[in-house]
Every structure is written in C-alpha cells, then in structure tokens.
Amino acid sequence: MRRAGVFLALAILLLAGCVAAPPDAAPSASPSSAAPSRTPTPRPTPTPTPDPIAALSLEERVGQLFIVGTPAGRADAQTRAAVTERHIGGVFLHGRSRGGVTATAAVVARFTGSGAGAGSGIPLWVATDQEGGEVQVLRGPGFDDMPYAIRQADLGPAKLRDTARRWGKQLRAAGVTLNLAPVADIVTSHDTRFDNPPIGGLGRQYGYDRATVVAHAGAFADGMREAGVLPTLKHFPGLGHVAANTDHAGNVADTTVTADGPDVAVYRALLSEGPALVMIGFAVYEKIDGSSPAVFSGRIVTGILRDDLGYDGVVITDDLSAATAVSGVAPADRAVRALAAGVDVLLLSSGAATLPAMYDAVLQKARSDPAFAKRVDESARRVVEAKLAGP
Numbered sequence: 001m002r003r004a005g006v007f008l009a010l011a012i013l014l015l016a017g018c019v020a021a022p023p024d025a026a027p028s029a030s031p032s033s034a035a036p037s038r039t040p041t042p043r044p045t046p047t048p049t050p051d052p053i054a055a056l057s058l059e060e061r062v063g064q065l066f067i068v069g070t071p072a073g074r075a076d077a078q079t080r081a082a083v084t085e086r087h088i089g090g091v092f093l094h095g096r097s098r099g100g101v102t103a104t105a106a107v108v109a110r111f112t113g114s115g116a117g118a119g120s121g122i123p124l125w126v127a128t129d130q131e132g133g134e135v136q137v138l139r140g141p142g143f144d145d146m147p148y149a150i151r152q153a154d155l156g157p158a159k160l161r162d163t164a165r166r167w168g169k170q171l172r173a174a175g176v177t178l179n180l181a182p183v184a185d186i187v188t189s190h191d192t193r194f195d196n197p198p199i200g201g202l203g204r205q206y207g208y209d210r211a212t213v214v215a216h217a218g219a220f221a222d223g224m225r226e227a228g229v230l231p232t233l234k235h236f237p238g239l240g241h242v243a244a245n246t247d248h249a250g251n252v253a254d255t256t257v258t259a260d261g262p263d264v265a266v267y268r269a270l271l272s273e274g275p276a277l278v279m280i281g282f283a284v285y286e287k288i289d290g291s292s293p294a295v296f297s298g299r300i301v302t303g304i305l306r307d308d309l310g311y312d313g314v315v316i317t318d319d320l321s322a323a324t325a326v327s328g329v330a331p332a333d334r335a336v337r338a339l340a341a342g343v344d345v346l347l348l349s350s351g352a353a354t355l356p357a358m359y360d361a362v363l364q365k366a367r368s369d370p371a372f373a374k375r376v377d378e379s380a381r382r383v384v385e386a387k388l389a390g391p
Helices: 002-020 058-063 077-085 102-108 149-156 157-173 209-225 260-269 300-310 331-341 355-370 371-387
Strands: 066-071 091-096 124-127 131-133 234-235 276-280 314-321 345-348
Touching: 002 276, 058 371, 066 077, 066 355, 091 102, 091 345, 102 157, 131 149, 149 209, 157 345, 209 260, 209 355, 234 260, 234 314, 260 300, 276 300, 300 331, 331 345, 331 355, 331 371, 345 355, 355 371
Parallel strands: 066 091, 066 345, 091 124, 234 276, 276 314, 314 345
Antiparallel strands: none
C-alpha cells in the first residue's frame, strides 16, 4: 500500500512536467533582469517672458507713443527736448534735404542715445518718408533719386525688391530705421488717376488692382526689411478713391472702400509677408463708419484691422499735428481719441508744437482711467517689442 502510494505520486509529478505552458504565458523575470521602474521626468517650468515695458515709468510709456518731426537738415531744439524730457519714442525727418547720407547721419546722431531708451536698451525710431518721386525727403550724395511708385512698378517685383534693398541700405547708413512707405492704396483706374489728388495725382500708386499693388508694394517692403529698415503700409483702409487730399482739405469722404473689398484685401496679403507698421488715414469711410475719420474709428482700427485681419503690430497715424482733415479737433482730443480707437503711435510730423497738449492729455487720462492706462500699456508694449525685434 505504501509502495503503491509512492508510485502514484511519482506519476503525477511526471505528468505535470509534460504539460506545456499556455501559449500566451511569459516567463517571470528574475529580480536581476526585471526592467527598472521609471520615474516620470518632470517638465521644466517655462521661464516667463519679461515684460519689455516693466522698467518704464508711465511717463516713459506715454512717450513711446509719439514720433515727432524735425527738419531733415538739422536737429530741431524742441524735438531734442521732447526726446530727453518727454521720452518720445521716435523722430521723423521731414521736409526736403539734399545734404546726403553723411549729413543726415550727423543730424540723426543729435537724437540717438538720449531719451527713455538710452539706459534700457530701447532704441529711438528714426523715421522719414522715402517713397520716391515727389515724396522723397532725403537726397544728395549717397542717396539715389527714386522714381515714382508707378514707375517703380515697371521694374517688376524681383528687380524692385533688389533696388529697394539698395535704397534701404542708404537709409540705414544715414541712421534711418523706419520708412513710412510703401503706399498700398489702389487707385480706381489709369484714366481717372488725376481725380485722386493724394495718390494718383502724384504717381504714388503701384497699380490699379489688388494683385499688382500686393506684388509691388510687397517687393518694396521686402527690400526695406532686408536692408534693416522697417516698412510702413499706408493708408489703411485705402486712400485711392477720394477726391481731395486730407493734408489740405477737411471732410474728405470715401464712398468706395468696403470692409471686405480689394482695398482692405491688399493688407490681408501684405501683412502675412513680414513685419511692418500700418498707417491709418484721415478720410471718412461712409460704407464702413461714416461717423468719424478712420483714425478715430474703433470699427476700422480695432474691428477691421485688428479683429478681422488679425493684425497685432504697430498702428501709426498720418500727420496728426497739422493735417487739415483733423484740424477741427483739439490736439488733446486727437491724441486721446486715436489711442482709444486702437492706434499705437501718434505721428506729429510737422514738429513738437502740439506735443505738450497731446502728451499731457494722454498722461492725465492714463492716470485717472484704468482702462485707458491699460490701452496705453498695450500700445507701449507693441512699440517696444517691434523696436527690439527689428525688421
């Protein structure tokens, strides 16, 4: 009996050893061969981007919102004082000069290195109007005589880009960093061009349809950027159909431009090609907002340019100091209304005469109105970021 039990136990063990492991069974790992347990690697905490205007006082932030004119051939004392005392963010070389590159650089040197940006690394913008034709501020040794825009278009986009790069290098050699060009306005037609005094009457247009203007204004802007000069597209939302010049006439109305038309579509295309400022015009656009000039219209500046086109760059006014189209509005109100509409930079191209009233009004409003102070900060931040990024 005892021997039979032993045989039975041995048989059971032998049968057990012959049974195959299930096909999906895996051998257990020994402690020495087991994969080590992994502790998730913590993701690095992103370093917050420093606020570029954090070190600026409110007075300095307000100053960044102004570009003030000086004669192209000399450093105006009032404008120099505006740089040092009111911390203005830029100067504009106006008028006409035949002094050439070296003489212009000497004028620019009287301004650069002073002002709010001197100790903070924020450069002073040095701007001018160097379009070509009748709108060319700087001439003389080292500067080419630039043809009218309509003749620049004869070069074709590729050659125009190369030529504009040369023009831009001449500006950089003179210390200019911001060109208030090219014109991006569509003039109605070749036959009626002289019915449009500010653009067609002066040959400032690159063409008469969206595609032509985009190709050639874009080529000019590209050339400027490649030379280290920031271009400015103007005059949003289009000044190619009006019958009077806003520099010399009031109540200039446009009855053609629409929010979804070709004049605005030019900007949709050009703004995707690279950094640029956008200049807002002074006409009243009856099919968009007939209640006020574009420069004071939140519907145009914020609604169309910012929201519809998605533009988050710097918006600059046309000459807010002496243009007849805005002369019926007190200087202080011009400044506050333009900023409230969404504009970032107030151009006082004729000089510093209206600056005290405008600057003080903006500063006072920012001190008393938190929402407006936020608007000032938003614009100052855009300006400083654009300066630090370059073209």
